Amino acid sequence: MFEKVLIANRGEIALRIHRACREMGIKTVAVHSTADANAMNVRLADETVCIGPPPARASYLNIAAIISAAAITGADAIHPGIGFLSENPDFAALVEEHGFVFIGPSPEHIRLMGDKVRAKEEARRLGIPTVPGSPEALSDFAAAAETARNVGYPVLLKASAGGGGRGMKLARNEAELARLLPLAQAEARAAFADEAVYLERYLERPRHIEVQLLGDGDGAVIHLGERDCSLQRSHQKLLEETPSPALGEASRQRLLTLAVNAMKRLGYKSAGTMEFLYQDGEFFFIEMNTRLQVEHTISEMVSGVDLVREQIRIAAGERLALGQSDIALRGHAIECRINAENPEDFRPSPGRIGDYHVPGGLGIRVDSAAYQGYDVPPYYDSLIAKLIVHGATRDECLMRLARALDEYVIGGIETTLPLHQRLVGNADFRRGDYHIHWLEDFLGRGR
């Protein structure tokens, strides 16, 4: 087992990893920017190294500084956390070349899943459905119309070279397709100097459902159930729950088995998440995250498994000690992301936290590096706390969540707490009746 782990991250997730290390008797090294010199994870670490000025590219993305910090402190392994360098295959490879262990998957798997086109090809090869569409650019209207008939309307036209919504057009029938195809091509040409477009089926009310996986690289893979992360704004998750209120037991088992078998065939090592869209009883793979996720906490609450501890054990070369039959998923868990943002227009709200009081009691967990008098720096993402609530049933969990939200006090800055209070009182949400576009509609209605 490792003696010393360098945590190449900041904020609540750095603290989360520090906690797992401490409980395993492993010393920690916190690396930080000058803006985070007073952060809680830095205060609690055994050793600290300032690696650069506030901008992330000069500090938390500064590979040379992080590897040098590992060298001067004599760390055995580096945990990349979430974001920053966690899905950078070059970083993972360099860490290993310099004689440290990278706590995560192999650089090859990070690279494979980081290429969204290759990842989907790999998923199909592993027997996992993806959103039906044309694999290649559409040559003309006849080809487009035939593909659209095969995948079923409505269809979304997308620029092959693109992203960010440019060149995207939604066609509900063949007449619309005839009208929109030239427009999509023209927009693609204007935006990317390449008029190639492809199409795929448009899902109107899908849910975002993901599977938490854990593999040891020797072919053993288990799941810790699914998470429903459909409550999103601008592709940012706001609240997650497990199990998904939308899935029946048969669908759930089908999804979990599909994901576990795929990862066994891949020989995946470490924690990872396969993300799917789910609509009308069908699952479509969208991407895989080859790292820990912010919302891993709810899977821990229902399974009792410490995912960071397992990541560290696996990285140290140990086999997966748990079989699927050892995992019992109990009760219901919900995580609310508390961001330092205005709860209506989502403007960032950095600054000094005044009064600070966290909720407590049975079934409550708060993962946060915040404290009274902490200055939320303006340089990084706005997540400052995660409120995680567990209950025997979804109803109990919702009642407990409402109670905990009322107790939570964060003064001095604006946070998303009031938005969560509105959400938890909403009838659609309480029924579990929502999809990935629902939150934006809800926010629009609130104006």
Place this chain on the structure above:
Amino acid sequence: MRIGGRRPPPAPDAELIRRLAELLAETGLSELEYESDGYRIRVARETALTPLPPAPPALQQPPPSEATPRSEATSGANGADHPGAVTAPMVGVAYLASQPGTAPFVQVGDTVSEGQTLLVIEAMKVMNQIRSPRGGRIARIMIADAEPVEYGAALMLIE
């Protein structure tokens, strides 16, 4: 920076080398190689002591940057707020001389000119020259040779 329990670099064990050298004389062999735990010692007679296996190739590294005083008023790095402080622009190990046993680049009391090399910081096996941001006299050297330094750490005072 708060560091402790720094593990010494994997250096050859002097006692072990002495024993290998004795063995070499005893057996009359001209060369002897011993490998354990990732390092290798080769002892040879007649020829000079063969160097240890070469270090891994230098990795891509941004060009050595000029030492610039930090503009942020933040502290945190041992008294780097002195106006004449030269601070570390990167994390690494600071060396006051180009080779062990050679004269240091500068000493207290020396007059230095802008751009003159003050020390080097080794980061990821690359030696980065830290140059003087201005002319002046070296009033203090705050680090020892081969000392690990973090970003922003005060290295020297120039008056």
